[in-house]
Amino acid sequence: MKLSAFLLTQLCVGFVQCSASRCLDQAVKLMEESPLLDTHIDLPQIIRSLNRRPLDALYQLNSSYPGHVDIPRMRAGRLGGAFWTVWAPCYDVVDEDPGDDFNTPTNHLRDAMEMLDIIQNMIARHPDDLQYARSSADVLDAFKAGRIASLIGMEGTHVLGNSLGALRLFAQLGVRYLTLTHTCHSAFASSAGFGTPIPQAHEGNGLTELGRELIKELNRVGIMVDLSHTSDTTMRQAIALSEAPVVWTHAGARALWDHPRNVPDDILRLIGDGPGQKDGLIQSIFFPPFIGPWPGAPNVTRVADHIEHIAGIVGRNRVGIASDFDGMYISVEGLEDASKYPNLVAELLCRGWTEEEMRGVLGGNLMRIMDKVDAVSESLKGRWPSSAISEKRKDLPATKWGGGGINTYWPTDVKEKVEKMQLRHDEL
Numbered sequence: 134m135k136l137s138a139f140l141l142t143q144l145c146v147g148f149v150q151c152s153a154s155r156c157l158d159q160a161v162k163l164m165e166e167s168p169l170l171d172t173h174i175d176l177p178q179i180i181r182s183l184n185r186r187p188l189d190a191l192y193q194l195n196s197s198y199p200g201h202v203d204i205p206r207m208r209a210g211r212l213g214g215a216f217w218t219v220w221a222p223c224y225d226v227v228d229e230d231p232g233d234d235f236n237t238p239t240n241h242l243r244d245a246m247e248m249l250d251i252i253q254n255m256i257a258r259h260p261d262d263l264q265y266a267r268s269s270a271d272v273l274d275a276f277k278a279g280r281i282a283s284l285i286g287m288e289g290t291h292v293l294g295n296s297l298g299a300l301r302l303f304a305q306l307g308v309r310y311l312t313l314t315h316t317c318h319s320a321f322a323s324s325a326g327f328g329t330p331i332p333q334a335h336e337g338n339g340l341t342e343l344g345r346e347l348i349k350e351l352n353r354v355g356i357m358v359d360l361s362h363t364s365d366t367t368m369r370q371a372i373a374l375s376e377a378p379v380v381w382t383h384a385g386a387r388a389l390w391d392h393p394r395n396v397p398d399d400i401l402r403l404i405g406d407g408p409g410q411k412d413g414l415i416q417s418i419f420f421p422p423f424i425g426p427w428p429g430a431p432n433v434t435r436v437a438d439h440i441e442h443i444a445g446i447v448g449r450n451r452v453g454i455a456s457d458f459d460g461m462y463i464s465v466e467g468l469e470d471a472s473k474y475p476n477l478v479a480e481l482l483c484r485g486w487t488e489e490e491m492r493g494v495l496g497g498n499l500m501r502i503m504d505k506v507d508a509v510s511e512s513l514k515g516r517w518p519s520s521a522i523s524e525k526r527k528d529l530p531a532t533k534w535g536g537g538g539i540n541t542y543w544p545t546d547v548k549e550k551v552e553k554m555q556l557r558h559d560e561l
């Protein structure tokens with residue numbers, strides 16, 4: 134494997150032996166011993182975007198596939214595991230309108246289920262290369278078997294149909310993290326938007342009551358709370374509320390590049406194991422407009438700068454790597470696609486990060502957090518599921534389900550009870 138030219142120039146100057154190539158050899162060796170887990174890869178959306186029948190395209194991943202990711206490039210990049218993303222674009226992108234109260238049904242829940250179906254079938258179609266994983270033990274099993282651990286992340290609560298019941302079922306289907314928003318507000322939480330300020334939503338531009346219930350439910354079912362994409366207030370409220378560690382599955386440091394998608398230092402200082410802090414993890418993204426300088430051509434050293442800045446506040450045991458491959462229109466020089474991960478690992482090794490620290494950055498830090506989230510879930514086993522619903526819903530109680538004037542579907546005593554009910558959906 135060859136190191137990109139710019140890195141050689143940057144790192145080899147003045148060295149008798151080229152430290153860059155030595156670091157790259159060391160990186161590859163380390164990645165063959167310890168799995169690199171990338172917490173955000175959008176390959177499923179590429180499959181869905183390119184094919185009317187997405188499942189028919191899955192076999193193509195064994196060879197060159199459009200975008201940043203396919204199996205040969207993941208193998209070349211020594212990728213140990215990936216979180217495949219269940220995502221559907223926000224309603225404004227697909228010309229749907231949930232209304233000011235987020236209560237008008239959209240297609241997002243169906244689309245999210247179909248994305249999850251693509252992921253499950255993608256894993257099943259490539260049993261020699263991909264292996265489903267949910268826990269850290271699953272990850273290590275897959276890695277030892279020589280397969281890429283395949284975990285599932287869900288991005289944005291706008292896909293949940295405002296329903297905690299839907300969330301619980303996604304948990305059963307293996308979803309391991311939930312990003313509280315994408316670029317739009319939802320019935321649960323306020324978003325940071327797309328980069329330019331968007332009108333605020335909800336009280337204080339943070340979590341709603343339903344969003345607070347959601348956090349408790351995520352803790353209970355063992356899904357990691359992901360604060361990427363959320364407003365600063367949502368971040369602060371979720372950190373305070375969550376009983377389990379929180380994560381940013383793909384974000385950068387705002388102090389290095391002032392973008393609302395990045396995490397500001399004062400919020401980073403809330404992460405740790407000191408008084409008033411919550412354990413957590415920040416996985417550094419590769420997207421040039423977030424890491425800056427932008428417009429410009431940020432390279433792999435810039436991603437390492439973000440990791441080092443974040444680690445300087447939260448510690449080297451609370452950082453990791455998240456490409457956002459296949460979810461961005463431009464990539465970083467030196468990290469152009471899934472074959473290039475070793476360049477970033479080499480960069481940090483050359484900066485003096487120890488192999489032990491790097492095992493953490495690759496995946497050890499994340500697996501520690503996953504274990505802690507699972508332990509919290511285990512401790513909450515006796516808690517009943519939340520019965521909360523969106524207060525704005527007009528379909529509950531289901532007073533129209535008796536068949537209206539036909540009176541087809543209700544026994545007589547049920548009909549009489551419904552007719553005597555004070556609370557009617559049309560009175561909300």
Ligand SMILES: [Zn+2]
Pocket residue numbers: 288361362383460
């Ligand atoms: Zn994202």
